[in-house]
Amino acid sequence: MNDKLRSKIIIIALAPIIFILNIITKSYPEFIEKYYSTGLDRPIRQGLSIITGVFPFSAAEFLIITLVIILVISFIVLFIKIVKGGFIKQLINILAFASSLYIIFMIFWGFNYNRISFDKIANLKIEKSSKEDLYKLCESLIARANTLRSKVYENPKGVMTIQGGYKDVFKREASGYEAASKIYPELGGKYGPPKRILLSEKMSYTGITGIYMPYTGEPNVNINVTDYMLPATAAHEMAHQRGFAREDEANYIAYVTCSMHPDNDFQYSGVMLAVIYSMNALADNDMESYKHLAKTYSEGVRRDLVYDSEYWQKYKGKTEKITNQVNNTYLKSNGQKDGVQSYGRMVDLLLAEYKKK
Structure with a gap:
């Protein structure tokens, strides 16, 4: 066995070991929080983010396209090798490549799924809540949304707009995290800015509004969304950048950081995210x-909600359904169960915050 083949076998063997380690560490969130999330992984995330933050484009987008092309070509070659010989060698190449991606993913970010939940970090008590509690939460959030809506810009159609567009949003996004980090140090640190996805409109057909790429440390945002959701969408991906892997917690962190932002349009975006989840x-x-x-x-809030609903209708279809199924499978494989209590964890966190205040 030559050295190159031996190295590939070792990489393939490491993948199941990492997988088992991931299962074991789910039972030790304090260990992961201390030694991985705020220890080993934090400088990795920050370092990658600062390096790729220099580029005005999303390195992740090009990386994803490249990886897909490599995998497609690899499987084509595999089928050819079935006929011409060399099948085992090519299969080992593919397994080594896939194993490498998995191992890097876990080292760079994946173990964050096992860290302490954000309710413990924020000292919030998640408990079963009544319908009356939920009603009062919605009532409070709507009141805040109505007040903030009167303080933001709107276009000639009466729909909320951000005058500087996504570039202005990305420049201002960090202010909310700077404010929140004074209360939650875990949200602090120096990171690169959000990146726009060049294929944003195409991505809209999948129903995905953003993606965090652990290999580059970039929070990538689908800019083909309605303006009132853009700040919260970017804040969600930035929560992943700070090592909070769970989707529901990233939503809550987006709400928190937008609410603490000094600008009204960000506050409105965060509160509207909370309104949508709570009212649903x-x-x-x-x-x-x-x-x-x-x-x-x-009337302003109503126009924004109606416009958003109508806007997304044109992107609904089979692609979105397939993407949702794949995404749900991925989330479940990482132990995400929406709603540990009764209304979904995002709403449970909002309820816990509301009761605490």
């Missing part, structure tokens, strides 16, 4: 109460 939970549990509260939306 209320609709699932008490439709009459939902209808009653929906009537309290200001």
Whole structure:
């Protein structure tokens, strides 16, 4: 066995070891928090982010396209080798390549799924809440949204707009995290800015509004979204950049950091994210109460919600359904179960915050 083949066999053998280690460490979140999330992994994330932050484009987008091309070519070669010989050698090449990607993913970011949950970091008590609690939360959030909506710009159609577009949003995004890090140091640190996805419109057909790339440390944002959701979308991906892997917690962190932002358009975006999740939970549990509260939306808030709903209708289809199934499988494989209590973890966190205040 030559050295090159031996190295590939070692890499392939390491993958299941890392997989087993991932399963074991799910039971030791304090260890992962101390020695990985805020220890080993933090400088890796920051270092990658600072390096790729120099580029005005998303290195991750080009990396993904390159990896897909490599995998497609590799499997084509594999089928050819079935006929011409050399199948085992090519199979080992593919397995070594896939194993390398998995190992790097876990070392650079993947173990963050096993870190302490954000409710413990924020000293929030997650507990079962009543419909009345949920109603009051929605009522409070809508009141805040109505007030903030009167302080933001709107276009001639009466829909909320951000005058500087996505570039302006990305420049200002860090301010919310700077404010939040004074309370939650885990959200602090020096990182590169969010990156726009060049194929944003194409990505909209998948229903995905952003993606964090652990291999480059970049929070990548689909800029083909309505303006009122753009700050919260970028903040969500930046939460992943700071090592918070769970989707529901990234949503809550987006709400927190936008709410602490000095600018009204960011505050409005964060509160509207919370309104949408909370009102959806209320609709699932008490439709009459939902209808009653929906009537309290200001005209501006109502226009934004209607516009957003109509905007996304043109992108719905089979591609989105397939992508959702793949994404759900990925999330479940990493131990994400939406709603450890009754309304989904995002809403449970909002309820815990509301009760605490």
